[in-house]
Amino acid sequence: MTHKVFIVEDEKNIAEVMQLYLQAEGLETRVFNDGNAVVEAVRSDAPSLMLLDLMLPGKDGLSICREVRAFSEVHIIMTTAKVEEVDRLLGLDTGADDYVCKPYSARELTARVRAVLRRLDGRLTSAGPQLAVDESSLTLSYGHHKVVLTALEFRLFHLLYSHPNRIYSRGQILDLLYSDFRVLSERTVDSHIRNLRKKLAQLESPDEMIRSIYGLGYRFET
Secondary structure, X not given: OOXXXXXXXXXXXXXHHHHHHHHHOOOEEEEEOOOOOHHHHHHHHOOOEEEEEOOOOOOOHHHHHHHHHOOOOOEEXXXXXXXXXXXXXXXXXXXXXXXXXXXXXXXXXXHHHHHHHHHHHHHHHOOOOOEEEEOOOOEEEEOOEEEEOOHHHHHHHHHHHOOOOOOEOHHHHHHHXXXXXXXXXXXXXXXXXXXXXXXXXXXXXXXXXXXXXXXXXXXXXX
């Protein structure tokens, strides 16, 4: 299967470099230098992944992301030149799967794209059990095993699960889980992670889903 990747980037030199790297990987690409035609192109062309700049002439990246999410599950990696924007974006219901700050390495971003597409291929071809996440009942299922999470445990799991391989610091997790600005120790996060891991172990998945990254925080690993 040949994957199609949309590159939505108004800086033409950046778009051209990314296009060269991705085409060298055997991927089909389509470049947009403004946001006006992107939503309809996703609807008609069904890309597997989209690199989406936050600040665009015409329609901006956030608007595109929200409109696309109304009808498509295309994997969206949003790029931004404003480092301070990333934490704010993560707190919004934008629908993006990941965020990358400029200036970024074209090689590293290409590797990230490859990893995402490998996961997509694995979901299409794997005959083994898959993790099922049910928000309505706060349950996780894997094969014949099922666990029920508390509301807070589910929010914590869903935060990490929705952005696989992205590392969240303890401070970021506290900020995103607690909207009432209560004062809590970062050890609270460790306690919730420990309880969550005990429940995940009951699913008997062969993979360790939530991994500790020394000195940095936690991530959902794929």
